[in-house]
Amino acid sequence: MNIYTFRDEEQFVQTGANLISSLLHTNPRAKLGLATGSTPVGLYAKLIEMNRQGLVSFAQTTTYNLDEYVGLPENHPESYRTFMNEKFFHHVDIQIERTHVPNGNAANPEEECLNYDKMLEEFGPVDLQLLGLGHNGHIGFNEPGESLSGGTHVVELQEKTRNANARFFPTLDDVPTHAITMGVATILKARQILLLVRGEDKAEIVHRALKGPITTACPASLLQCHPNVVVLLDQGAGRLLV
Ligand code: F6R
Numbered sequence: 483m484n485i486y487t488f489r490d491e492e493q494f495v496q497t498g499a500n501l502i503s504s505l506l507h508t509n510p511r512a513k514l515g516l517a518t519g520s521t522p523v524g525l526y527a528k529l530i531e532m533n534r535q536g537l538v539s540f541a542q543t544t545t546y547n548l549d550e551y552v553g554l555p556e557n558h559p560e561s562y563r564t565f566m567n568e569k570f571f572h573h574v575d576i577q578i579e580r581t582h583v584p585n586g587n588a589a590n591p592e593e594e595c596l597n598y599d600k601m602l603e604e605f606g607p608v609d610l611q612l613l614g615l616g617h618n619g620h621i622g623f624n625e626p627g628e629s630l631s632g633g634t635h636v637v638e639l640q641e642k643t644r645n646a647n648a649r650f651f652p653t654l655d656d657v658p659t660h661a662i663t664m665g666v667a668t669i670l671k672a673r674q675i676l677l678l679v680r681g682e683d684k685a686e687i688v689h690r691a692l693k694g695p696i697t698t699a700c701p702a703s704l705l706q707c708h709p710n711v712v713v714l715l716d717q718g719a720g721r722l723l724v
Pocket residue numbers: 516517518519520521522548549613614615616617620621622623
């Protein structure tokens with residue numbers, strides 16, 4: 483694992499954006515696995531800026547998002563499809579039909595999961611998978627527990643996760659109870675993983691994930707098994723690593 487800690491927010495964001503843009507310079511058709519949440523927002527903004535300046539193009543890129551809430555209409559302001567459209571896709575030269583987010587409204591969510599994995603099998607693996615980290619150690623919506631699922635699956639969100647995401651909804655009751663998420667095996671198939679973590683409140687879980695035992699009780703600890711992981715941390719998140 484290559485772990486970098488940044489004092490400066492701008493450098494943190496620029497380093498992530500440079501990694502993605504140099505991948506796309508080498509391989510304009512690279513497949514990107516993308517994440518939502520507050521952590522990558524600055525990175526997407528930087529990539530939009532670089533795209534406008536002609537420094538990077540997404541014209542031939544295909545993207546696969548990690549997850550989506552079950553039961554929110556696609557155009558709901560808090561659906562991950564809306565998030566990606568508003569924070570990234572609608573502002574760069576990407577072809578929207580090449581962007582994939584699991585369909586949380588599929589009549590048969592289990593079938594949707596199988597189809598998502600089939601698509602990744604056929605067209606993947608992704609060249610770079612972007613990840614954030616949940617306070618409970620989740621990646622995607624792979625919640626800690628006695629076991630983890632390998633493939634894309636429907637998951638019941640833990641209270642900690644629903645509480646953390648309640649800030650985006652009018653009330654806690656409005657936060658969906660289920661989501662579709664890529665599984666850990668799907669995530670670990672990516673050629674490279676780029677994990678971004680910000681904030682002192684994540685310092686403890688960062689330490690457990692990167693330096694603790696590899697355990698399903700902390701799904702992000704499985705990233706220690708991957709041969710090509712880059713971790714970018716701000717000073718708060720990296721506080722316990724020194
Ligand atoms: C989002 C996702 C989640 C988030 C994690 C951190 O697609 O899969 O695992 O990355 O919950 O969220 P933030 O960045 O909001 O702290």
